[in-house]
Amino acid sequence: MKTIALINQKGGVGKTTTTINLGAGLAELGHEVLLIDLDPQAHLTYALGLPAHELDVTVYDLLKEETPLKEVIVERAENLRVIPSSLNLSGAEMALSSVAGREFLLKEALETLAHEPGYILIDCPPSLGLLTINALTAANEVYIPVQTEFLALQGMSSLIQTVEVIQKRLNRELALGGIIATRYDNRKTLNREVVEKIREYFGDKLFRTVIRDNVSLAEAPGHGQTIFEYRARSNGAKDFRAVCAEMVERAEK
Secondary structure, eight states: OEEEEEOOSSSSSSHHHHHHHHHHHHHHTTOOEEEEEOOTTOHHHHHTTOOGGGOSOOHHHHHTTSSOHHHHOEEEETTEEEEOOOGGGGGHHHHTTTSTTGGGHHHHHTGGGTTSSSEEEEEOOSSOSHHHHHHHHHOSEEEEEEESSGGGGTTHHHHHHHHHHHHHHTOTTOEEEEEEEESBOTTOHHHHHHHHHHHHHHGGGBOSSOOBOOHHHHHGGGGTOOHHHHOTTSHHHHHHHHHHHHHHHHHHO
C-alpha cells in the first residue's frame, strides 16, 4: 500500500478533514484505504463516529508492540478501515523515548501491508515530535494541507526542511507528494494571492484542485460522517472527489 503522511505543524488548516475525505473519496473509487489516527487528540477517530474514549485497543497499543495490527484495525465502511487513536497516545513520547529504533515502530508495524494494493493515510499531530517522525519514516510521500492565508505559509520552510532531514537520515524513499490548498474562497483576493504564491514556489506539487470553504465540511465530523455520507452533492464532496482523481492520476504517472 502506498503510505502518505499528512502533516502541518500549524493547527486549523483542515489536515484531519483532508485525511478523512481523501480516504473516503479513494474508497468510493474502489481503492482499499487504511486511515491511521496518529494524533493524541483523536479528532479523526471521533470525526468518523468512533468513541475513542471507549476503545479497548488503539494505535498506541500497536506502537508499544502489545497488540498485532489486525486487532487494532476497525472496519469503517466498504474499502475504508481505520486504526483509531485515544488520549493515551499523549504519553507515547515519554513511554517510547527509551525504545531502541523508536523512529521505526510504525513502519515495522505496517510491514505486512507493504505489498498490498491501496493507500495508507496517516493523520499526524500538529507538531514535529516522535509520532510525526514515525509517520514520516513509514511514509512514501508527504502531503501538506495549507490554509490559503499568509500566516499559514510561515512554517512551510521549516516543514520542508524537516522532511529533507528525515529523507536524508531515516527514509530515503520519502518525497513531497503534494500540497493541498484548503478553506479557499475565490472571492477573496488574499486567498487567490496565497495560492499563486504556493504555485510560484512549488509548481506542480500544488494540486490543481483547491478545497473550497464549505460549511458541510465543518458539520460532517459532528455527525461522525465523511463528507460523502453527510452531503454527497456539496461543494466539499465535489472538491474532494476531484482531488482524489488527481491523486490516482499522479500515482499512475
